[in-house]
Amino acid sequence: MLYMTQQAVSKHIARLEEDFGFPLFLRSKRSVTLTQEGEQCYKLFSTFYPKYERFLAEGRARYAHTKQTIRIGYQNWLDLGPAPGRALNALRKTYSDIELSGERYSPGALYERLAAGKLDLIIILDSYVPDMTGFLALPLVKTKLVLMVSPEHPKAKDGGTYRSFIHEPLLLDSFEHESPAETYRRAQKKIQQHGLEPEQVIVVPNRDSVYTATELGQGIAIGAEMSQFVRGGTVKIYPVGAYETLLCVWREEENNPAVIAYAHAVHRAYQEGAENGELQDGMEPL
Numbered sequence: 001m002l003y004m005t006q007q008a009v010s011k012h013i014a015r016l017e018e019d020f021g022f023p024l025f026l027r028s029k030r031s032v033t034l035t036q037e038g039e040q041c042y043k044l045f046s047t048f049y050p051k052y053e054r055f056l057a058e059g060r061a062r063y064a065h066t067k068q069t070i071r072i073g074y075q076n077w078l079d080l081g082p083a084p085g086r087a088l089n090a091l092r093k094t095y096s097d098i099e100l101s102g103e104r105y106s107p108g109a110l111y112e113r114l115a116a117g118k119l120d121l122i123i124i125l126d127s128y129v130p131d132m133t134g135f136l137a138l139p140l141v142k143t144k145l146v147l148m149v150s151p152e153h154p155k156a157k158d159g160g161t162y163r164s165f166i167h168e169p170l171l172l173d174s175f176e177h178e179s180p181a182e183t184y185r186r187a188q189k190k191i192q193q194h195g196l197e198p199e200q201v202i203v204v205p206n207r208d209s210v211y212t213a214t215e216l217g218q219g220i221a222i223g224a225e226m227s228q229f230v231r232g233g234t235v236k237i238y239p240v241g242a243y244e245t246l247l248c249v250w251r252e253e254e255n256n257p258a259v260i261a262y263a264h265a266v267h268r269a270y271q272e273g274a275e276n277g278e279l280q281d282g283m284e285p286l
Contacts, residue, residue: 007218013025014031020037023035024037024038024041024076052282054199054285068097069098070099070100070101070256070262071118072101072103072121072122072142073104073119073121074104074110075125075128076104076207077207077211077229078226079226080123081273082273083266084102084123085263088100089157090268091262094261100262106206107124107128107251108133108178109176110128110149111130114175115134116176120250123250123266124249125247126139126244126246127244132251133261135249135252137250138247138263138264138266139235139245139246139247139286140245140246140248140270140286141245141246141270141279141283141285141286142243142285143223143244143245143282143283143284144242144243145194145223145224145238145240145244146222146225146230146237146240147162147222147237147238147239148211148222148237149214149237150215150233150235151218156236162239162267165238166196167197167198167199168199168220169198169200169218170190170191170211170220170221170222171201171214171218171219171221172203172204172209173209173210174185189220193242194242198220204221210223215235224244226282226283230282231282245272246283272285
């Protein structure tokens with residue numbers, strides 16, 4: 001059933017024939033039959049239309065599922081506390097079916113996956129975001145930066161201060177797809193920021209390697225006090241008098257309102273934690 005009048009069907013067919021540039025039917029006073037092109041057209045669309053319907057149904061279902069799931073990336077080794085979970089609970093008051101898919105990556109991988117659309121939003125320290133062009137961000141909390149050194153270092157055993165270790169080798173993790181020149185510039189920036197005078201810079205494959213090399217006494221590292229390694233590791237730490245800001249970052253072109261709502265919910269959750277004196281160790285209000 002087409003639920004159309006004969007006159008309406010005839011008009012649609014006439015428009016098709018005009019668009020195609022050839023007739024689909026042979027018409028006489030006694031009968032109406034398909035032309036050769038009409039028969040081919042029928043065979044084409046009789047197989048195409050069911051596939052078209054399936055395509056629409058699958059696409060709509062996939063899009064609806066995507067809209068109900070926020071893919072969030074967390075910077076590895078950071079202890080973010082309960083705020084991300086509280087933010088999800090708050091978000092569900094508006095988006096009852098929303099789900100959160102959480103993944104941990106190195107800072108470089110987080111940024112790349114966000115830019116490629118493989119993540120909807122990331123939580124990352126500001127120093128690891130190389131370029132904010134095309135992205136939006138909300139600051140969440142700040143964290144002290146500390147110098148980490150092996151507890152077996154003689155100066156660490158004697159007490160010492162952050163300034164006691166400025167000549168030690170500096171351990172630096174490499175970033176994905178970063179050129180040697182970019183790594184060198186990043187190392188020099190860190191050296192200048194913290195008044196270091198290292199005898200050498202040792203670049204290791206990742207952040208895990210930085211922490212391991214620090215524990216083994218191969219050099220010093222600068223990191224966030226909110227790091228799980230700092231809290232649970234065996235290294236000695238010394239504040240360097242500087243802070244980093246934890247950011248919630250998403251793409252400027254993001255069109256899922258739930259993603260933006262979640263970013264603001266995380267921001268509020270950290271603010272409420274600060275107001276109630278519930279921030280985790282290593283976190284400080286903005």
